[in-house]
Structure formats: structure tokens, C-alpha cells
Amino acid sequence: MITLYHAPQSRSSRMIWLLEELGTPYQIEQVSIFRPMTGTGAGDPANPHPDKQVPAIVHGNEHVAESVGIVLYLIDTFPEAGLGPVVGQPGRGNYLTWVAWYAAAMEPAMFAAMGDELATSPLKQRGYDAVVRRVESALARGPYMMGETFSGVDLLVASAINFARRVFPESATLDAYVARCTARPAAVRGAALDDATGLQRAA
Numbered sequence: 001m002i003t004l005y006h007a008p009q010s011r012s013s014r015m016i017w018l019l020e021e022l023g024t025p026y027q028i029e030q031v032s033i034f035r036p037m038t039g040t041g042a043g044d045p046a047n048p049h050p051d052k053q054v055p056a057i058v059h060g061n062e063h064v065a066e067s068v069g070i071v072l073y074l075i076d077t078f079p080e081a082g083l084g085p086v087v088g089q090p091g092r093g094n095y096l097t098w099v100a101w102y103a104a105a106m107e108p109a110m111f112a113a114m115g116d117e118l119a120t121s122p123l124k125q126r127g128y129d130a131v132v133r134r135v136e137s138a139l140a141r142g143p144y145m146m147g148e149t150f151s152g153v154d155l156l157v158a159s160a161i162n163f164a165r166r167v168f169p170e171s172a173t174l175d176a177y178v179a180r181c182t183a184r185p186a187a188v189r190g191a192a193l194d195d196a197t198g199l200q201r202a203a
Contacts, residue, residue: 001025001026001027002019002024002025002026002027002057002058002059002074003026003027003028003029003057003058003059004016004019004026004027004028004029004055004056004057005029005031005046005047005048005049005054005055005056005057005058006028006029006030006031006054006055007030007031007032007033007041007054008030008194008195009194010033010035010054010055011053011054011055011067012054012055012056013159013190013191013194014067014155014156014159014190015055015057015067015070016028016190016193016194017155017159017186017187017190017191018070018071018074018083018152018155018190019074019190020185020186020187020189020190020193021081021083021155021184021186022074022078022081022083023081024078028193029046031044031046031047031052031054032044033047033052033053033054034052034053048063048065049065050065053065055067055070056070057070057073057074059073059074059077067156068099068100068102068103068156071084071099071152071155071156072099072152075152082149083150083151083152083155084151084152084153091146094146095146095151095152095153098145098146098153099152099153099156101134102153102156102157102160105127105130105131105134106131106135106157106160107160108127109124109127109128109130109131110128110131110160110164110167110168112124112127112128113128113164113167113168114164114167132168132169135157135161135174136171136173136174139173139174139177140173143177143180144177144181145157150181150184154181155181158177158178158181158182159181159182161174161177161178162178162181162182165178
């Protein structure tokens with residue numbers, strides 16, 4: 001059984017989506033967190049995350065924190081879900097490149113835009129512009145970031161764009177992409193479970 005430590009309407013919300021995509025048994029333990037954007041809340045002693053933030057999971061003897069770490073761990077652990085190439089499969093390098101790019105480039109650019117930092121920082125503006133170009137270029141080649149097949153990369157990228165849609169340019173391509181990803185049955189179920197406490201899901 002996987003235990004997800006979750007705070008509603010936070011980065012852990014998309015981990016419910018991921019767990020629904022995997023179709024493996026899990027439970028949700030709701031915890032409180034400090035929310036920097038509002039300055040409210042506090043860390044929960046029951047949360048195994050090193051910084052008392054979310055997401056974090058416990059799976060047997062494994063403790064994994066942060067969205068990217070959990071995506072990589074779970075998709076490798078449950079390869080039958082087909083959410084990303086595992087070691088030795090074609091496309092593994094491209095998949096890892098996209099996941100690393102999300103953490104190293106997309107999230108920093110997105111939060112710079114959300115914090116109105118782009119107008120005063122040409123370097124951050126260039127980084128933001130490069131992120132937008134790369135997403136649009138990928139989606140010009142296929143319906144998903146890696147082509148024809150939905151993957152963990154899309155779960156990260158689409159959830160981020162959906163969360164911060166106002167800071168990305170007007171684009172029918174981006175709107176269609178987010179709608180395509182968030183309309184997946186697992187995403188719909190995950191959104192419904194976002195505010196649930198102590199739920200168990202079975203494959």
C-alpha cells in the first residue's frame with residue numbers, strides 16, 4: 001500500500017492524479033502545511049517530508065518526497081501503467097531530460113512570472129520565453145510532450161500550466177493540451193478526491 005501525504009489544493013493534488021493513473025492501491029493521509037503564498041498554515045509532525053511540505057509518499061520501506069522524485073519512483077516501480085520508459089527501454093533518455101527540464105527550467109520560470117519578476121530581470125524573461133517556446137514546439141509535434149502518448153511528463157507540465165494559466169500566453173494549443181490532459185478519467189477522479197481524508201483506493 002502506498003500512503004500519500006497530501007494537503008488539498010497543493011502540489012500533492014497531482015500525485016492523486018498519478019496514483020489514479022497507476023491503478024494501484026493507495027491511501028491518502030491529509031496533513032497541514034505552511035503555505036508561503038498566503039503565509040498561513042503550519043507543518044504537521046506526522047508528515048514524513050523532510051521540510052513538512054507535500055507531496056511525500058511512503059511505500060513499504062521507501063520514503064520519497066517532491067513531485068519529480070515521486071513521479072520517477074512510481075512510474076519505474078509500476079511500469080505496467082505505461083507512463084514512461086523504464087531503464088533499458090527506448091526513449092528513456094528523452095523522458096529523463098523532460099522531467100529534469102520541468103524541475104530546472106519550467107517551474108522556476110513559472111514562479112518568476114507569478115511573482116512579477118520578469119519585468120525587472122532580463123535573464124528571467126529569457127528563461128521564461130525559452131520555456132514557452134519549448135512547450136509550444138513539443139506540442140506542435142504531437143498531442144503530448146513526448147509525442148503521441150501521455151506520460152508522467154505531461155502530468156507535471158499540464159498540471160503546472162493549469163495551476164498558473166494566467167502567466168502563460170494566450171494559446172489555443174496550450175488550452176487544448178491542458179483540457180486533453182485534465183479530462184483523462186484518472187485526472188477527473190483525482191480532482192474529486194483532492195479534498196478527501198484517509199481514503200483508500202484499490203486497483
